[in-house]
Amino acid sequence: MGEKLYYNFDLIDPAEGRLIPGSAMTVAEGKITWVGPAASLPPERKAAGRDLTGRTVMPGMFNCHVHALSTPIANPASLNWEEPAKFALRGLAHLQQHLKSGVTFVRDMNGRKQAEVGLRDAINEGIVVGPHYYISRQCLCMTGGHGSNTGMECDGPDSCRRAAREQIKHGADVIKIMASGGMMSPGMEAADSQLTEEEMRAAIEEAHKAGKKTATHAHGAPAIKNAIRAGIDSVEHGSFLDEECVEMMLERGVWLVPTIAVDHWFFQHEGDENIPAYAMEKCKRAHETHVRSFQMALKAGVKMAAGTDAGTSYNPHWGSYMELVKMVEYGASPMAAIRAATSDAAKMMGVDGWTGLIAPGKAADFLVLDQNPLENIQSLSQVGEVYLGGRRVLLQGLEEE
Numbered sequence: 001m002g003e004k005l006y007y008n009f010d011l012i013d014p015a016e017g018r019l020i021p022g023s024a025m026t027v028a029e030g031k032i033t034w035v036g037p038a039a040s041l042p043p044e045r046k047a048a049g050r051d052l053t054g055r056t057v058m059p060g061m062f063n064c065h066v067h068a069l070s071t072p073i074a075n076p077a078s079l080n081w082e083e084p085a086k087f088a089l090r091g092l093a094h095l096q097q098h099l100k101s102g103v104t105f106v107r108d109m110n111g112r113k114q115a116e117v118g119l120r121d122a123i124n125e126g127i128v129v130g131p132h133y134y135i136s137r138q139c140l141c142m143t144g145g146h147g148s149n150t151g152m153e154c155d156g157p158d159s160c161r162r163a164a165r166e167q168i169k170h171g172a173d174v175i176k177i178m179a180s181g182g183m184m185s186p187g188m189e190a191a192d193s194q195l196t197e198e199e200m201r202a203a204i205e206e207a208h209k210a211g212k213k214t215a216t217h218a219h220g221a222p223a224i225k226n227a228i229r230a231g232i233d234s235v236e237h238g239s240f241l242d243e244e245c246v247e248m249m250l251e252r253g254v255w256l257v258p259t260i261a262v263d264h265w266f267f268q269h270e271g272d273e274n275i276p277a278y279a280m281e282k283c284k285r286a287h288e289t290h291v292r293s294f295q296m297a298l299k300a301g302v303k304m305a306a307g308t309d310a311g312t313s314y315n316p317h318w319g320s321y322m323e324l325v326k327m328v329e330y331g332a333s334p335m336a337a338i339r340a341a342t343s344d345a346a347k348m349m350g351v352d353g354w355t356g357l358i359a360p361g362k363a364a365d366f367l368v369l370d371q372n373p374l375e376n377i378q379s380l381s382q383v384g385e386v387y388l389g390g391r392r393v394l395l396q397g398l399e400e401e
Contacts, residue, residue: 002028003026003027003028003033004026004027004028004049004050004390005024005025005026005041005045005046005048005049005050006024006025006026006027006049006050006052006057006368007023007024007025007038007041007046007049007050007051007052008022008023008024008038008051008052008053009023009024009038009052009053009055009056009057009368010022010023010055010056010057010372011023011025011035011056011057011058011358012056012057012058012059012335012338012358012372012373012374013357013358014058014059014335014338014339014342014343014344014357015339015343015357017335017339019372019374022037022038022039023035023036023037023038023057024036024037024038024040024041024049025057025358027364027387027390028390029390030363030364030389030390030391031361031362031363031364031390032358032359032360032361032362032363032364032366033360034360035358035359035360052368054370055368055369055370055384056368056369056370056371056372056373057358057366057367057368057369058338058342058358058366058367058369058373059104059342059343059355059356059357059358059365059366059367060102060103060104060105060131060342060355060365060366060367060386060387060388061102061103061104061105061306061320061341061342061345061367061380062103062104062105062106062107062305062306062341062342062345062346062349062356063098063103063105063106063107063306063307063308063310063320063323063341064107064234064257064305064306064307064345064348064349065107065109065215065236065257065259065307065308065309065310066094066098066106066107066108066109066307066308066309066310066311066317067108067109067110067111067112067309067310067311067312068091068094068095068098068106068108068111068116068119068133068310068311068317069087069088069090069091069094069108069111069112069113069115069116069119069311070094070112070311070312071090071094071311072265072310072311072312072313072314072315072316072317073274073313073314074269074272074274074275074313074314075274075275075276075313076311076312076313077149077150077184080112080149080150084112084113084114084115085115087112087113087115088115088116088118088119091111091112091115091116091119092119092122092128092130094310094311094317095119095123095130095131095133095317096129096130096395097316097317097318098131098310098317098318098320099129099130099131099386099388099393099395100318100383100386100393100395101317101318101319101320101321101383102320102321102367102380102383102386103131103320104131104132104355104365104386104388105131105132105133105134105345105346105349105351105355105356105365106131106132106133106134107134107135107136107173107174107307107349108133108134108135108136109136109139109174109176109215109217109236109307109309110136110138110139110147110150110151110176111135111136111137111138111150112150114137114138114170116133116135116137117135117137117170117171119133120133120134120135120171120173121171129388129393129395131388132351132355132365134173134174134349135171135172135173135174136167136172136173136174136175136176136215137167137170137171137172138150138151138152138163138166138167139151139152139176139177139178139217140152140154140160140163140164140167140175140176140177140178140195140203141153141154141177141178141194141195142154142155142178142194142195142199143155145178145181145185145188145194145195146178146180146181146182146185146188146190146194146217147178147182147185147217151178152166152167154195154199154203155199156199157198157199157201157202158202159199160177160195160199160200160202160203161202161203161205161206163203164202164203164204164206164207165206168206168207168210168212172212173212173213174207174212174213174214174215174349175203175204175206175207175212175213175214175215176214176215176216176217176236177195177200177203177204177214177215177216177217177227177232178194178195178216178217179193179194179195179200179216179217179218179223179224179226179227179232180192180193180194180217180218180219180220180223180224181194181219181220182217182219183219183279183282183283183286184276184279184312184313186276186278189220189282190219190220190239190282190286191219191220191221191223191239191240191286192220192223193220193222193223193226194223195226196226197226197227197229197230198230200216200226200227200230200231200232201229201230201231204230204231204232205231208231213233213234213348213349213350214231214232214233214234215232215233215234215235215236215257216232216234216235216236217236217237218235218236218237218238219237219238219239219240219286220239220240221240221241221242221244221245224238224240224241224245225244225245225248228245228248228249228252228254229248232254233254233255233348234254234255234256234257234305234348235249235254235255235256235257236257236259236307237257237258237259237290237309238256238258238290238293238294238297239286239289239290239293240286240289240290240293241293241296241297243296246296246297246300246302247300249297249302249303250300250301250302253303254302254303255302255303255304255305255348256294256297256302256303256304256305257304257305257306257307257348258290258293258294258297258304258307258327259307259308259309259323260290260291260294260323260326260327260330261308261309261315261319261322261323261325261326262283262308262309262312262315263283263287263290264322264326265313265314265315265316265319265322266280266283266312266313266314266315267283267284267287268314269313269314275313279313291330294327294330295330295331298327298330298331298332298336299331303344303347303348304327304340304344305340305341305344305345305348305349306320306323306324306327306337306340306341306345307323308320308322308323320341321377321378321380321381322381323337323341324337324338324340324341324373324377324380325337325377325378325380325381327340328377334373334374334375334377335374337377338373338374338377342356342357343356343357363389364387364388364389364390365387365388365389366387367383367384367385367386367387368384368385368387369383369384370382370384
């Protein structure tokens, strides 16, 4: 594949926090080879390129918290009996929804029957088309705790250490640990602590020894503090942050993946008889506190990355844009929201050396947009073109009858 030129577009540079009009770039062998002003190009060079006048280009988005093999129906757990092969095919369909909607990198935060391992490898080997895909495999949870229907139950530091080793042995890219209860689990409060600081520390030590990042599902402040003291890299959800949580996160460089779009999708289905009443009640009770927690962390300057928890009840795999919309609604600038879904997400995941920006040497993962999302963040719901490794994504279904 020869070098391709794109020119006359407005470039969103999230790392520098600026829009650069009249930009151009060249792409070859899946990477960006040059970025600069279109005005510097001679007319004969432009004649061989593609004119993107009136368009905006930005890096491909990340969704750092999804359940790719989970179908966003009222009760996704009702499908847990299905065969692993069917889960893998569902997961591929969901990942392609992410890709078509502008998400070029997905982090899966608890799979199903380990089918995600083969799915990731099939994508990496080019057998199927999908976004870059990192997996946590099974989450680590206490016996009977949140996530125990699909995760690996472990009790005590030695058991948690072994569970982390099991995930790493079988191909996990990141280790997910359950520090608190959850909204969808019956008989528990989401804010209640579950795995202890000592249990989490053992698992985190094993992950870091193997060069793996760690993330914790944590709603309540005591659970969040336990995870931070144990050495966690990112807090997922963070619904009940307090000032001490925020101070600890700032001091230790812990990331927040707030998943604040969850309630947007869930609350649209209030009254659905298939949704457990306890789940709706817990989510409604936590909503205002979750928003305030996000705003507190945002104001303090806690590092953030975008993730939607896609695959939970009615939370679609094509809806990553809504996390950015909600971030802006609750006080973030459009550039900060885009940064959380691009360059900062890449930093959190440790892949910023090769993706997350439009810059020479980075993977040619980018979006061509008809509207500037800095002016209308909602416009990310309609992504014009998606490029992965310099190739335009074309995932077509059957022709309508």
